[in-house]
Amino acid sequence: MLDPVSRVRRFNRAVTSAVGALDTSFLGRGRPLGAARVLNAIGHSRADVGEIRDYLGLDSGLMSRLLRSLEDEGLIETTAHADDARRRIANLTPAGKREFNAYEAISNRQAKDFLSHHTQREALLAAMDLIASALGRDGTALTEMDPRSDEARYCLGEYYAELARRFKQGFDVKLSRDPDAKDMVRPRGSFIVAMSDGLPIGCVGLKGSSSEFAEIKRLWVAPAARGLGLGRRLMDAAENAACELGIAVLRLDTNSALAEAGQLYRRTGWSEIPRFNDDPYPDLFFEKHL
Amino acid sequence: MLDPVSRVRRFNRAVTSAVGALDTSFLGRGRPLGAARVLNAIGHSRADVGEIRDYLGLDSGLMSRLLRSLEDEGLIETTAHADDARRRIANLTPAGKREFNAYEAISNRQAKDFLSHHTQREALLAAMDLIASALGRDGTALTEMDPRSDEARYCLGEYYAELARRFKQGFDVKLSRDPDAKDMVRPRGSFIVAMSDGLPIGCVGLKGSSSEFAEIKRLWVAPAARGLGLGRRLMDAAENAACELGIAVLRLDTNSALAEAGQLYRRTGWSEIPRFNDDPYPDLFFEKHL
DNA sequence: GACGATATCTGACTAAAGTCAGACATATGC
DNA sequence: GCATATGTCTGACTTTAGTCAGATATCGTC
16 A cells, blocks of 8 residues: 555656646646747747757757747747857847746746645755656756856855764864865866756865875765765766876865765775875875776 | 745756656557546546546546547446436446556556666655645545544554654553444544545544543544644544534543644644543543534 | 758648537436 | 436537658858
């Protein structure tokens, strides 16, 4: 009666009808769902027509017609791509922006309604995060970013906050050898953020130095995305970046309080080495030859 | 960037695309989605044509045509309702049952696949339960059942297991004044189970007695469904049943370890009274005049 | 500058979903 | 028994979604 499969299926049924309700609420603006979806994709700053087509899984003929109908309504304008005149770029007109905002308002109000009807807000949100990460796993993109970008700084903030929670003595960034952002930018190093559907859910830094090794720093995965192999993917990406930069030896330090991290390193070919710095927080040190 | 509304919306997006994938996988059997949905509804023992129409939100003309096409395929048979010949009852033929099982197999395999791809199985399942309960809240039906039914016994089993976990001294049903099932069946009393999409997720018993009061017993809500007001709905239903049975005074006993329950009683018009039995487990006693 | 590849568009379809008015049989209340 | 309500069915639609073959323009490359 309560086997895992029927629990998953109960969830599927609940969610199917919820999605149906969400879809029909979009019909209120007098536009078929297909056109509304395209308008929303453009509003969410997807401009390239081909990209939208892929994202929504549409046939090119259908896509073209939907674009035309939005254009006829005066909601979008299309122009040729600057570098490649075959490709088309779609943008919202002021009227289109108003219409897009109306759809946004519907979505936001529904989300707010849903939350306001339940007392277990935080638990619900955490559950939703977890499931969204699990479902969107293949949609999680690892992208190299500047460590001073908003997304990167959000990740780092969460990372520091988590260290502060998990270390008995707390954590103060200033006491740690905070890597200079420039050391985590090409050509010296790299900083990789995992983005899931617009939200940053993980990061890792590759800190180049003038010594004979580079360091892996700031590996973090959002609690909602743990257990899905994202840490490993981030580490792989960082090691790849290191290869590209011609780095032969990687080191990292960590703390035994972060048990998952230690496990990950051991399982992916890192070997423990003696302390190689005097940072007060780490008590475990690893090295890997690429 | 991480406000609650955008977290809900991220979840919605993830789930929308997952549902789309699920839907298209049903197309493989050479039948349009509408017909497949009707077949599945019938297979899940929804026989009444009107009920199916409501459940799937279909127009009566469309519904009729879908039924006809399934009938032409030899998958279902329709007969008139025994009590009301205007209504029609649909049932699967042997061929229909085979076809239905094929759809079930698709759904089951997908659910199994999903689970097998993730390491955090239990956390995922718990999150899914919570969300399914939250979404399906309006779909939760409270139905009076025999306390010896499978559903009721499942609830009671979970209830006892939870007491055993939460009481320091453990819990042994035999030491408690276990109400005779007959006391929780009309006309003496009642037993109400909350069913969400086929799964029992809560219960409450109304135990009639020969004394001047009846008792509320066995109030339980599945962990995945807590915080959604189900406890209150169950209590309301039990009090309604008591009214119908002409009961004027209700009592109940509980334990201060079950803090949520105590809060609920206080907030819904119950007043604390002195101990009225010698059961070893409860230490809090309430009464309410209807 | 010719050639194949690529991106989009157009026209001519089909299939599926949904709508609406009215027909028909059956139930219910007076 | 009659009027009215209810549940289903039928026919005649419309709209939406999706498919496919080719037209057109542009790009990159030799």
